[in-house]
Each structure stands twice: as structure tokens, then as C-alpha cells.
Amino acid sequence: MAKARVGLIRVLTTDDPEVLNLHGNLIMDYFPGLEVVTRCISGHPRGVFDQVTEEQAWPKVVALAQEMAAEGLQAIIVSCAADPGVKQAREVVDVPVIGAGSSAAHVALSLSADVAALGITEDVPAVMAEVLGPALLAAGKPDGVETTVDLMSLQGKRAVLQAASELKLQGTQVLVLACTGMSTIGAAADIRRELNMNVVDPAIAAGLIAWYATQRG
């Protein structure tokens, strides 16, 4: 059976193909029936991590989504937990546009009405907070981490586990990761293994939805 072809937009600017393709490769590991084509926006070497970078990013996301849809990709993933450009891209492209943040929040809510979020900022991305509503019981961030790049250090990974374990102590049923930098470092698998928690990874959640949307059975 021919693979479904899905576009993935990174909001971390990089010319290293290994870094660029990390989320797409993760999704293809989970869904061998998907071929994920990845591109990144320009001008964001530190990613999207606050309102300013988000506002700078979204029009570039929309432009890339239009380009990828015109090339025949069957769904577009915006691989950032803030969903930059998702709403706007939906206005101008015909294929499903799937945000990592909203997808992860919806998958978490399909599992539990008691959800905690673990991101890289003090505030949960607005789109996730809006979807989660009163189900968002707690939120945390790893100490000493400000951008997705900080997450990649050993110290960053340890701080993620520490923050997750604090949220577990608060009675979290499902932990939703509120930054796709967490996907990059494989935080979901680490947290499941070390803390035995139900964890939703934003890049994989978006892949899950994209996979379903491109099934024709």
C-alpha cells in the first residue's frame, strides 16, 4: 500500500538534516505507513518560546503550509506546542492542518479529565490551556531550561524528570508535554520508564492525528 505523505513544519531553524528531521523520524517510527516530509521556517535558530517569537513565526508557517499543500501533501503538521499559524493555515489550505499543541491536549483529554502540563515556559501555551480548560490541574517547567536548545543537555534532561516527578506527586493522571523540544529529547519515553506515568508527546500526538486523517479504510 502506498504511504500517505504528510508535511511537517518545524519552527526551529536549522540546516542540519538530522536535527531538522527528528520529529518526522519519530513519527515515522510510530507510523510506518506515513512518509513525513519536513521543512523549517527561517530566522528562528532558538525556536518559538514566547509571544514575540510566536508572532514572528506564524506567517512563515502559513506560507510553508500553503507550499506543502500545493505539492500534494495530504496533511500538514505544525510541530510546535504553541500551534503557531495553525488556525490561519486552516483558512487557506484544503488539507487538515494539525497543531502539536492542540493535538496533544486533545489526546490527553481523551484519556483523563485530570491533566498536568510540562513545558519550557512558566505559562502553558495559550492554545493548550484553552483546550484543556479546567482539566489543567497543574503545570511545571524544568529548572534552568528556557529554550528547546537548553533541553538537549544532560542537565536539561535531568531537570525534566525532576519536574515530572513533582507533578506526579501532585496527583497527575496524565502528563502532557507542552513543548516539542520534549519530543526531540525523547522525554516521554524517559518519564514513562522512570516514573511510570501516562505521558502524551506533542509530536507523536500530531502524528497520531495525521495518521488517522490520512487513512482511507
Add this chain to the structure above:
Amino acid sequence: MAKARVGLIRVLTTDDPEVLNLHGNLIMDYFPGLEVVTRCISGHPRGVFDQVTEEQAWPKVVALAQEMAAEGLQAIIVSCAADPGVKQAREVVDVPVIGAGSSAAHVALSLSADVAALGITEDVPAVMAEVLGPALLAAGKPDGVETTVDLMSLQGKRAVLQAASELKLQGTQVLVLACTGMSTIGAAADIRRELNMNVVDPAIAAGLIAWYATQRG
């Protein structure tokens, strides 16, 4: 790799194993990595289709969920779009309890903010209406269909396509099926093929979430 074992609760009482296992088999076709064990509640030969049957059903669903969780099943699907007993079962079992109605609504919202629902009652199941909120643009039901059993006739299937096509004319981006009887008759595939719409099937949506929740990668 060992298959993840998931429990599925039908709220249509039947002693015909083929009918009983229909949703579980559908889910296993989509997710070969899942083994789905199905049981049904007693006393509901016409399923759950209104508030009275829903209130009669939910305590039986909770009892079955407890039984299945005690047997070591890793997640429990309640395969009914009204999510009978889902909230209550979550209070008493430790594994994820996944409702077909809420899962389908969340998967639909991950794809679009413009959703229509197609069920078997005039009203969309309350849990789905609550999740969809203002994204629920329209709702329809097939003419002449009152229970899941009515759906299984050729006339029922034709009425489903007719109702879907009316919702398409109203500008629906994503159609969510608001009754798992639609899963039984394969309505999602028919609608995709005949009308080229994005359709979310409630049993498959629940399977999608159960599959993800039982992944350990």
C-alpha cells in the same frame, strides 16, 4: 513484541460473538499491535439511545470496567458515543478509560474547528456536545433511524449517506459520527468514498487513543 491488551465494553447486549466483536475487530484491523477483549452489558438489546437507557447502562459499564481492569487489561474502551460510565469508571479503575464519544470529538477538534456531527438522535450526545462546544456547527441524523439496529438495514445505510451529504453542503470540514452503530455499519469508509469528506469514526477514534496509551516507546 507482545500485543497490548485492551478491554472494550459494548452497550448493545448480544450473544452473537460476531456482532459482539465487531468494534474490537475493527480496531484490531487498524491496530495489529492491539489485542481487544470485548464484553457487553446485560439488558440492553436495543443499545443505548436516550437518557433513560444511558442511565440504566452506566453502572453496568463501571462494573465491567472494574472487572476488566482487575484482569490486567491495560486500557478500557467504552464503545458508545454517549460515554456512559466513563467519568465514573475513571474514579475506580487505575488504567485509562476511553470513551468513544469524547475521543471522537477530540480527534475531530484536532483536525478542524468546524465540525458537524451525524448520529442517530436529534440531539448530539451530551458529552460530545460539551467537548465540541462552539466548534459544533451542525448536526444531523439519518431519516427513519432510531436505534443502532435500524442502521444495519440497506435503507439505514442509504439514509446515513444522504444525511452526510446534507451536512457537506452546509460547509462541514470534518464530520464526526455520533453513534458507534455507525462504526458497526462501516459508515466512515462509505462517506469518505462516496462524498470525499474527512470523517471521524468513534470506535476507531477510541482505538487510536487506546493504542497510543498502551505504547511504551
